Every structure is written in structure tokens, then in C-alpha cells.
Amino acid sequence: MPTSFLEIVELPDGTIVLRRAEDEGVLVTLGFSDDAKTFLQGQHVEIAKAMFNIGVQMAGRVSEGEFERDEEGPQTLH
Template sequence: MSDPAVLEIVQMEDGEVILRAAESEGEPLLSIRISDEAADLLRDNRFEVAREMIDHAITRTRLWDGEEDEDEQSEGMVH
């Protein structure tokens, strides 16, 4: 059995929040860019909002398993 990957959530200088393998400088696994307008509304909570979005993707769905069922797919659909 392989060791689990160690991931980190990092806020970049431009405000983008990324998920990447720990200590990696390569391409991020996931990135969240919050518009300037939304950032103004969030004030100092930009990182916390992005972190919660990433947490939801990892823990509340099967996104990383690739086994997402139809009910879970429709929950995240925006109409």
C-alpha cells in the first residue's frame, strides 16, 4: 500500500488559492480564483471560503475517487 499524499492549501501572491502536493512547485491539483468584486465582499475571508470549497470537494463528494453517483452530481449542478 502506498503512503497517502500530503496536500497543502496555499494562497498565492495574486490571491489565487491552490491545492497542491506539499512542497511542490509544479502545477496545482486545483485552483480557485475569486473575482475582485467577490473578494471585496468577502474582505479578509477569501482564504477561508476557498478552503471550505476545497474541503467540500474532498470530503463530501467522491471527486477524488472518480465514483461520483448521479445524486451527488446533481447536488453540485448550478442551474
């Protein structure tokens, strides 16, 4: 993926997306339930920023060949 500036935007429907700053195309979508928003005391956007930050870091590590998936089929996520 070419280097570009990324932005995190909360859309009118409450969905939070990661996209390239120069493009309206969405790279990643994140949604919180009303219960989660209540539990997070309205700080869901800050949580989303942290989640996207870690995801971008991990994507960089994957693109550098640091991680390889050995098995086929579904993975169990923890």
C-alpha cells in the same frame, strides 16, 4: 490518486491553489474577483479552504464509486 498531504496556498497573484505538499504542481485553482473579496470582507481564503475541503471529500466519494455519471455531454451545475 495516491495518499499524500495537501496544502492550500495563496499565490502572489491572489490565486488560491490546492497542491500536494511535496510538489509544486497545482491540482486545483480558485480565483476570487475583487468584488467577491470585498463582499467576503477579506475572508476569501477561509471560503476557499471550505470549498477545497468539500471538494476533496466529494472526490473521495467519487473514487469509492459512490457517484456515477449516466449521461454524455454537458451538465447543468446548480
